[in-house]
Amino acid sequence: MNSPAAELRVDGVRLLSRLDELAARSAPGPGVTRLAYSAEDEAARALVGSWLREAGLQVRIDTAGNVLGTLPGSAGLPRPLLTGSHLDTVVMGGTLDGAYGVVAAIEVAESLRGRLRHDLVVAAWSNEEGARSTPGMVGSRAAAGTLEPAWLDSPDDDGVPLRARLGADVLTARMGPVEAYLELHVEQGPVLDTAGTVVGAVEGITGQLVGAIDVRSTANHAGTTPMALRQDALAAAAEIVLAIERLALDGAVRVATCGHIRVAPNVRNTIPGRVLLSVDLRDMSDARSEAAWSALVAVVAAVDDRRGTRSQLKVVSRVAAVDCDPCLVALVERAAAARGLGALRLPSGAGHDAQVLSMLGPVGMVFVPSVAGVSHSPGERTESAHLIAGAQVLLDVVAAVDDQPRC
Ligand code: GLV
Ligand code: MN
Ligand code: MN
16 A cells, blocks of 8 residues: 555545435335345445446456455455445345445445555445345355355245346355455444444354244134144244243343244134244354254244144254454454544344355454444434444555555
């Protein structure tokens, strides 16, 4: 790099107005709904592609639907610097989860054009959320070479398999090793906001086990079937939902959630004959998540025995907990201090593309506060000054890694 980091500045006004532009690419309804592979997602990806081109990057879409912009470095170094996040959202999500890290990464590229030794690749990873009941982090898993071929044929909530969304070539999206992957994100939890600290230096990212439970019985008439002779799949599922919560309340796993449920036939005067439940278990110890899943399998078997239901459980996907690179954690703290910002080390309770991309090289993450810790909700908010500060820290860290990759 030719000039001191202090001269490098992101354009905060452009950053905020681009976030507004992306927020407008949403299905109708509260908050932002930009499901992976939807028309809104396509529109957001096209917009980001145009911004990347405007910033002078060479843009390509890989076979996993990742939008990748490359800024060539001056030194012909083999491993690029990689930064970005995702554009898809959950149903009724916020404006910042994912979009912020992508827009900020474009600011980094704008500021560093013509100054880098390494190639810089800016990425908008596809389908991070898995909000259609697919595995999450599909684009980054494809880039990391860890996308399981079996997932391609599983139908999503709309009955469409990933293979039909992406094509069979998705497995060729694998990237080579990188010098470092850096991702900026809103914290999505309360730690920074409560502490009044602007920058989070992420030390590690939680592991996640996603499961599905299919509870079956026989649908029957709600008026004529005596209580002793019915097998109510929804009543059984209700017990299972409480058992999922209990796993975390009893300390078997850090957090445990059933957030998605489908009931059939979903009719007032019919005893439910089938219920599909999602399971989301998270812990920094993958072994604890596995043990909690095994405990749940036993609870479901007991519910089936007692109620005469028949349940099938399957693990939909796993993502391992990872540690961020200690050198990158320290660089984030140093960059924050150099800008007069406080920094706190913390783990990430949310999943991120970064943990998957740790297969390709060292990863680091920068967090900024989420007001009241709210995310995956239309109420997701971060102070504008904090959004700009976080992007500035990302820029300074990328510049520092380019200068001196090994610490
Ligand atoms: C992604 O947002 C996740 O943590 O589920
Ligand atoms: Mn999310
Ligand atoms: Mn996210």
